[in-house]
Each structure stands twice: as C-alpha cells, then as structure tokens.
Amino acid sequence: MAAMPDYTLFAWLGVTAIALVLWTLPQLFIACCGSKTGAAQVKLEESPLAGATAPARHDGGSPASTEHVAAEPVLSCSCEALTIAVICFLVLALVVFVAMFGLTGMVTFWNVKASECQAAPCTSASAADCCSYAVDPLRFPGPTAPVDVTYTTTDGAMHGWLMTNSTPASPGDGWLTVLYSHGSGANVAVNYRQQRYQWLLSLGRVRVFVYDYPGYGKSEGVPSYEGTGRAAAGAAAFLQAHINATSDANITYLGRSLGGNVAVAAIGASSSSSRRLAVQSTFASWGSNFGALFPFLGWAMVPGFQGAFEAGTQAQAFAARPGACAYESHSTADEWVPIAQGRALWELLKPTAAAQAAGCTSTFHEYNTALHDDPLTAGERAALGAWMQTARAS
Numbered sequence: 001m002a003a004m005p006d007y008t009l010f011a012w013l014g015v016t017a018i019a020l021v022l023w024t025l026p027q028l029f030i031a032c033c034g035s036k037t038g039a040a041q042v043k044l045e046e047s048p049l050a051g052a053t054a055p056a057r058h059d060g061g062s063p064a065s066t067e068h069v070a071a072e073p074v075l076s077c078s079c080e081a082l083t084i085a086v087i088c089f090l091v092l093a094l095v096v097f098v099a100m101f102g103l104t105g106m107v108t109f110w111n112v113k114a115s116e117c118q119a120a121p122c123t124s125a126s127a128a129d130c131c132s133y134a135v136d137p138l139r140f141p142g143p144t145a146p147v148d149v150t151y152t153t154t155d156g157a158m159h160g161w162l163m164t165n166s167t168p169a170s171p172g173d174g175w176l177t178v179l180y181s182h183g184s185g186a187n188v189a190v191n192y193r194q195q196r197y198q199w200l201l202s203l204g205r206v207r208v209f210v211y212d213y214p215g216y217g218k219s220e221g222v223p224s225y226e227g228t229g230r231a232a233a234g235a236a237a238f239l240q241a242h243i244n245a246t247s248d249a250n251i252t253y254l255g256r257s258l259g260g261n262v263a264v265a266a267i268g269a270s271s272s273s274s275r276r277l278a279v280q281s282t283f284a285s286w287g288s289n290f291g292a293l294f295p296f297l298g299w300a301m302v303p304g305f306q307g308a309f310e311a312g313t314q315a316q317a318f319a320a321r322p323g324a325c326a327y328e329s330h331s332t333a334d335e336w337v338p339i340a341q342g343r344a345l346w347e348l349l350k351p352t353a354a355a356q357a358a359g360c361t362s363t364f365h366e367y368n369t370a371l372h373d374d375p376l377t378a379g380e381r382a383a384l385g386a387w388m389q390t391a392r393a394s
Contacts (some may be wrong), residue, residue, distance in 0.1 A: 006071065029190045077263030109223035110185040111216040122191040128373070130191040133218075135220035139194065144201050149209070151238045153230040156220025160186055160211030162242070166199045176203065176392045177238055177250055180210040181266070183231055183281075185373075187217030195375060196256075203388055207243075207300035211235040211288060213262075228258075232266040252276035252391055257372070263309050264349065268314025275357060276316060276391045277349070278327040278384065281372055284311050284345040304333045325360035327387040329367070329380050336372040 035320075117131035122138065134144055146161035178200060182193055188210050200208050213228045214221030223225055240248050251274050255263030260282025267277050318324055326349050330342030346364045356362060365383040 026255055028209045040183060044177040111223050112186045114218045117189055122194060126191050128192040131186060131189050133189045139198055151234045153234045155214040155227045155230060158231050159210060159218035160209055162205040162209050163197055163201060169297060174205060176206045176252060177243055178208045178252050178254050179236055180208055181255035181259030181262040182210060183259050189217060190210050199376060203385060209239045228262045229265055232262050234287045236266060247273045249273045254278045256280040257282060266310045268317040275321060276325055280329045281334055281337050283341040283343055312348055313344055319349055319351050320355050322355050323357040323393055324355045325357040326350055326362045331370045332368040333370060334372045363387050
C-alpha cells in the first residue's frame with residue numbers, strides 16, 4: 001500500500017482548536033471582567049448606616065440592635081475588556097475555519113512534483129510510493145516504454161505518458177484505447193501506478209494514455225477542481241487526434257479514486273460520445289465522502305466543496321447514453337472511500353435497461369480483501385480484464 005499522510009491528526013487538531021475557542025472566551029471574560037472586590041465592595045465605615053444605633057422604641061422596648069449593611073461584590077466590566085474578549089474569540093474562530101477549509105484541500109490534492117522524484121528507475125522491488133520518470137526497461141520493454149506527451153490547457157502545459165504494447169493500425173482495429181485518470185496522490189510516475197499500467201498493457205492490443213493534473217509531476221499550474229476537468233478534456237482531445245478519430249467514441253474512460261470522478265465528469269459531458277466507462281474505488285460526492293471520513297468536522301468542511309467532484313448529473317447522462325456499458329469495483333475494506341459511496345455511485349452510473357449495450361455486461365465488482373491503495377487483487381484483475389475484453393468487442 002502506498003504511503004498516505006495521516007489527516008486524522010489534523011482533524012483532531014481542528015477539534016482541539018474549537019475546544020480552545022470555547023474555553024478561552026469565558027476565561028477572557030472572567031479575567032477582564034471579574035469581581036472587583038477591592039473597589040466594588042461597600043465599605044462599612046463609609047456607609048451612613050454603618051455602626052448606627054437604632055432609635056429608642058416608643059413602646060418602651062429595648063433599642064433595636066446595632067446592624068451593619070452587608071457588603072455585596074459587584075461585577076464591573078468595561079467596554080474595552082468585553083471588546084477584547086469578543087475580538088479574541090472571532091480571531092480564534094477564523095483561524096479554526098481557515099484550517100478546516102485548508103484541510104479539505106489538503107486531503108483532495110496530495111500532488112508530488114517531478115523534481116521530488118528519484119533519478120533511478122523504480123523496479124518491482126521498490127517501495128510502492130517510489131517515484132521516477134526513468135522507467136525500468138524490464139517492466140516496460142521495447143514499444144511499451146512510456147512516451148512523453150505534452151498538451152496545453154488554460155492552466156499551462158500538461159504532461160502525460162502514452163503507452164502501447166505494439167504498433168496499432170487504425171481506430172477500428174480491435175484495439176482498446178484507454179484514457180486513464182489517476183487518483184489524488186503523487187503523479188503518473190509513482191511506482192504503484194506503474195504496476196497498474198503494466199497490467200493494462202498485458203491485456204494485449206491496448207494503448208493507454210495517462211496524464212497529470214495541474215501542479216502534479218511535470219504539469220504546470222496549481223491543483224484545483226476545475227483544473228482536473230480541463231486536463232481530462234485536453235487529454236481526451238489529444239488521444240482522439242492520436243488515433244485519427246473524429247470523436248471519443250472509441251475511447252474507454254478509466255479512473256481510479258478521485259480520477260474516477262474526473263472520468264465520470266469527462267464522459268458525461270455533452271461533448272463526449274464514448275460509451276465505455278470503468279471506475280475503481282470512487283466516490284459519488286467528495287463533500288459527503290469527506291463528511292463520512294471526518295463526521296465531527298464534516299459539517300464545516302463540506303460547504304467548501306459542495307458542487308466539486310459531484311458525479312450525479314454526469315453519471316446519469318452517461319447511464320442514459322445508448323450503447324453504454326459500465327464497470328465499477330470497490331472494496332468493503334476501503335479506508336478512504338467508504339463502500340457506501342461506491343454503491344451510491346453505481347446507482348447513478350449503471351446504464352438504464354434501454355441504454356445498456358448488447359454484448360457488454362455492466363459490472364459492479366465488490367470485494368473485501370484490499371485497502372484503498374493496495375495493488376489490484378487477483379479477483380479485481382479478473383473482473384476488470386473480462387469487462388475490458390467485452391468492451392473491446394462490443
């Protein structure tokens with residue numbers, strides 16, 4: 001499993017900050033506006049009644065006993081003290097909310113620049129999060145070696161890898177053309193992704209194009225929700241031109257984790273006519289997924305990402321497309337994207353009875369033997385491989 005940052009620590013720091021805010025306000029009030037016992041207490045000797053003897057009673061009784069006025073503490077709070085307390089509270093609250101929304105972005109984009117990768121190739125024996133743009137020739141021999149591709153969006157120059165396992169002839173030659181959208185971490189060159197590319201190429205007669213989002217790897221720009229969509233659209237346009245096609249109808253969209261949502265948005269766009277979509281470990285909504293991960297902070301963080309990475313409309317547009325065929329896989333042991341998110345996405349994504357392609361079986365593969373970033377299980381390789389073959393033939 002690839003190393004991932006432990007955002008639970010940041011979440012609990014947020015909870016601690018909230019508790020600090022709630023504790024600080026009354027403490028500031030007490031400190032600034034506390035009981036002024038020295039100045040506020042009524043001094044008996046200054047009172048006109050202090051020590052006074054009661055007048056003689058007219059009924060002949062004894063004079064009233066001597067009484068003293070009880071001294072009561074008085075709260076004295078100046079406007080300046082109260083203003084300071086309120087300002088302190090507002091500043092602390094602002095810091096907490098900025099940290100919350102910042103945490104949402106941190107969890108969404110965990111990008112690694114190319115300069116952070118090592119020079120030596122990552123091998124099958126390397127750590128899962130090893131990153132190198134110098135690929136191992138034993139893993140990608142001859143024509144399967146990745147070819148660097150650059151295309152441009154409004155975010156700048158985007159970088160990707162084009163891989164094939166031989167020389168394809170034409171768009172209608174029975175080849176499977178895959179546009180791969182990766183997850184939120186690292187970049188295209190990380191070792192655990194190279195293992196996935198290697199497996200895809202083993203299917204035979206496959207061309208794969210994988211690209212980086214803005215701010216990832218060698219791609220320019222800054223990571224953003226909108227930037228991922230522009231990168232995906234540009235990647236699809238490049239791949240369409242590469243196979244000399246007039247549309248993306250012969251492109252199979254494959255996305256994993258956050259990339260699955262990016263793929264759904266791309267294929268569900270009105271400009272797309274593709275009918276093949278496969279997603280792995282993907283959420284239906286980033287906001288609700290984050291709320292499920294951090295229920296004690298989700299109420300504050302979800303609004304910052306409402307509308308971002310929402311698969312609903314695009315998924316339903318794809319599901320109604322004539323000839324559509326979909327695949328989804330999700331582990332019940334996924335610690336980053338709960339299985340409930342995957343099931344909710346499938347209800348949106350699965351083609352309608354009228355749209356379902358003949359000869360291609362839409363498949364939801366649920367398993368319970370892997371965490372989010374673990375290598376493909378044997379069962380998932382078998383299920384996805386079988387779906388890819390039917391997608392190729394239909």
